[in-house]
């Protein structure tokens with residue numbers, strides 16, 4: 217299996233504040249890996265280190281066979297980066313800006329073809345400042361992939377999107393033929409886009425696996441309710457059986473509710489943060 221990113225024991229602090237406390241991760245060629253976690257978990261810090269924008273304090277990191285702290289321009293040209301904050305170029309025309317960035321790469325996309333592929337053909341001559349939020353984010357992606365990166369980083373790509381823009385953006389990402397590392401604090405987004413999800417809580421990976429593996433690993437207790445009481449338990453059928461015996465027959469008003477994946481994820485975050 218071809219590993220594109222390998223992270224072992226990654227540590228990072230800002231002053232005395234320890235933000236990453238030994239992160240282990242890997243990303244395989246062709247997959248989309250989501251780094252999922254609550255605000256302040258250390259997601260942006262992690263991918264900034266992988267992108268070579270930030271120096272780590274400890275651990276081993278390899279991205280496309282290089283240590284990002286030592287990556288040169290040839291290495292950097294293989295990466296695509298879509299940052300969280302829009303770097304504003306309001307007066308540039310869309311196609312001119314894409315052309316300008318494309319000129320930095322050896323084998324870039326043709327600008328017209330790329331804008332068509334991203335549904336921005338109609339905006340080629342528009343000024344960046346005139347685009348809607350969703351169109352701007354598409355332009356961010358255009359700038360991130362124009363150099364045909366082997367590896368694309370997307371930092372919280374859909375923050376602030378309405379549901380339709382979000383769905384369109386998800387379709388766009390699913391159609392890209394490259395390895396992707398994305399950060400999000402939205403479980404539904406990670407579930408939709410990612411082959412594997414790494415849950416980062418308090419600077420550590422709490423769970424790492426496919427969405428189905430995540431569901432198994434983080435299962436929160438079920439809620440069992442009946443006429444005379446309620447209890448949370450990881451073994452609902454056992455409790456139901458005990459109640460059945462106590463009542464000497466059917467349990468009045470019995471109700472068993474299994475947690476949703478979202479509830480399980482929040483439970484994991486709360487437990488890990490405690």
Ligand SMILES: Nc1ncnc2c1ncn2[C@@H]1O[C@H](COP(=O)(O)OP(=O)(O)OP(=O)(O)O)[C@@H](O)[C@H]1O
Pocket residue numbers: 230235253254255256257258259260261262401
């Ligand atoms: N340059 C910095 N100097 C000092 N502290 C920082 C710096 N950058 C981030 N932090 C702190 O490090 C922690 C992790 O931040 P980071 O941005 O990596 O988290 P995140 O998971 O990406 O959060 P969010 O979802 O809010 O973007 C936060 O507590 C943040 O305040």
